[in-house]
Amino acid sequence: MQLPEINFDKVQEIALRAGKLIMEVYSLPDFTDLIDTKADNSPLTLADKKSNDFIVAGLKSLTPQIPIISEEEKEVSYDVRKNWSIFWLVDPLDGTKEFIKRNGEFTVNIGLIVNGYPVAGVIYAPALDEMYFGQIGKGSFKISNGKTFPIKVSDRKTALIGVGSRSHAAKEEEDFFSKFNVAERISKGSSLKFCLLAEGSADLYYRHGPTMEWDTAAGQAIVEASGGVVVNLDKKRFEYNKESLLNNSFICASDEVFLS
Numbered sequence: 001m002q003l004p005e006i007n008f009d010k011v012q013e014i015a016l017r018a019g020k021l022i023m024e025v026y027s028l029p030d031f032t033d034l035i036d037t038k039a040d041n042s043p044l045t046l047a048d049k050k051s052n053d054f055i056v057a058g059l060k061s062l063t064p065q066i067p068i069i070s071e072e073e074k075e076v077s078y079d080v081r082k083n084w085s086i087f088w089l090v091d092p093l094d095g096t097k098e099f100i101k102r103n104g105e106f107t108v109n110i111g112l113i114v115n116g117y118p119v120a121g122v123i124y125a126p127a128l129d130e131m132y133f134g135q136i137g138k139g140s141f142k143i144s145n146g147k148t149f150p151i152k153v154s155d156r157k158t159a160l161i162g163v164g165s166r167s168h169a170a171k172e173e174e175d176f177f178s179k180f181n182v183a184e185r186i187s188k189g190s191s192l193k194f195c196l197l198a199e200g201s202a203d204l205y206y207r208h209g210p211t212m213e214w215d216t217a218a219g220q221a222i223v224e225a226s227g228g229v230v231v232n233l234d235k236k237r238f239e240y241n242k243e244s245l246l247n248n249s250f251i252c253a254s255d256e257v258f259l260s
């Protein structure tokens with residue numbers, strides 16, 4: 001399908017403003033004492049909800065014709081969404097464990113899916129004030145300190161840098177990295193792992209075990225638009241709008257030579 005005209009600057013602005021709402025909660029002085037992940041009024045839930053409501057309202061107003069799937073919205077049944085050729089896929093606060101640990105490694109993810117694959121993605125890390133944007137065929141960009149610059153994956157083929165989850169790491173990650181000439185290992189929360197790949201600060205990212213589609217959509221678009229690949233363990237391009245929104249394990253690499 002032909003991609004409708006979308007003002008992605010406005011999508012970035014929506015992510016930025018949602019991030020500012022998250023930071024209002026994150027900066028509460030008594031934040032650590034208040035954490036109760038079960039209570040509906042916990043800081044975590046509050047930050048999630050504020051971000052979600054702002055993003056959903058913003059996207060509805062920007063592109064009323066494009067439906068939205070968000071972690072914080074009521075799940076849309078597969079019978080309905082299987083017919084969607086285009087939709088927004090949103091994680092209003094990715095990296096909940098990192099938010100609670102207060103290490104700054106959390107993000108707002110907004111991905112655009114067309115015919116089952118990501119075509120554009122915005123990731124904003126509010127505590128770092130860093131924005132990433134990628135659109136397939138148009139490249140990827142980082143906005144930091146008020147400056148926008150193009151990013152691309154690294155062309156390193158030796159002394160590689162491997163990145164994995166900080167809070168959901170698995171032994172299988174190390175088995176995977178041991179097959180390559182990995183000289184350095186980084187652990188990172190949230191979709192920032194994709195951003196490290198896209199900007200050339202890491203070469204390989206392996207996720208063993210489940211994630212949800214909204215965890216990976218925006219990151220995949222940014223990695224692919226910057227020259228990298230995201231595939232399942234059968235080496236097929238990672239797919240979206242599956243009957244279950246649960247993802248299987250995946251490999252993200254700066255170059256497909258690492259898949260053989």
Ligand SMILES: Nc1ncnc2c1ncn2[C@@H]1O[C@H](COP(=O)(O)O)[C@@H](OP(=O)(O)O)[C@H]1O
Pocket residue numbers: 091093094095096097164165166167168188189190191210211212215246
């Ligand atoms: N058992 C599980 N099932 C589904 N998704 C899981 C999961 N364990 C972790 N995740 C996903 O992994 C994401 C975090 O990954 P990472 O640790 O690499 O940052 C979580 O995002 P949230 O933190 O937004 O909930 C969550 O969606």
Ligand SMILES: [Mg+2]
Pocket residue numbers: 091093094095214215
């Ligand atoms: Mg998430």
